[in-house]
Amino acid sequence: MKNIGTTDKLIRIFLAELCILVAFFWVGRAWQIVLYLIAAVLIIQAATGVCGIYNLIGLNTCENIKRSDKNLVAGTLALIIIVAGVGGYASAIMTKNILIGDIRSLEQPYNLTLSYADLDQRNESISSYEQFNRSLDIFTEKYSNYRPLAIKFDDDFPGDMENISLIVAASREDVYNGQLANVHDNLESIGHILQELKNRNSLN
Secondary structure, three states, X not given: OOOOOHHHHHHHHHXXXXXXXXXXXXXXXXXXXXXXXXXXXHHHHHHHOOOHHHHHHOOOOHHHOOOOOHHHHHHHHHHHHHXXXXXXXXXXXXXXXXXXXXXXXXXXXXXXXXXXXXXXOXXXXXXXXXXXXXXXXXXXXXXXXXXXXXXXXXXOHHHHHHHHHHHHHHHHHHHHHOOHHHHHHHHHHHHHHHHHHHHHXXXX
């Protein structure tokens, strides 16, 4: 027996849309699954007009609207379409800008490490290297399961991050032993990887 009224259906469709937008643009895989499932349930409930929880507690919102309100339906559907377009576009731009900022946060200690290594300044090289290593850990942890739209379909991204991590790890001994010419030569390849990543995904 149907127990979801028109307004209730429209609210569920709107909430499902928000779940899909958040899942697609803003969260990692684990939360994506949860949000997509919630969206699917809400859409099914809106389509069938039946809510199992309402049945359990004896609630029925069909009586809240005595007649079909075409203006309400049309207005809400228009809002849903606008939110989908504007929300999707805004989310794509915002998550891309956040990614660019995170890459710049990674590049700053990286460039310092290169500069100090080139100048043969051992203590400064060690300090900036450790800062770069910490920044890299934060970056890789964030983007290991979460992919903003800008890199969502970039199949080379995981390999790039793995290569960077390997290069950084392999340079540790040289940094602490003062072999800064080797450090500079090894780390220099990271700049090429990052630049290629940015060029490939229009992140410049």
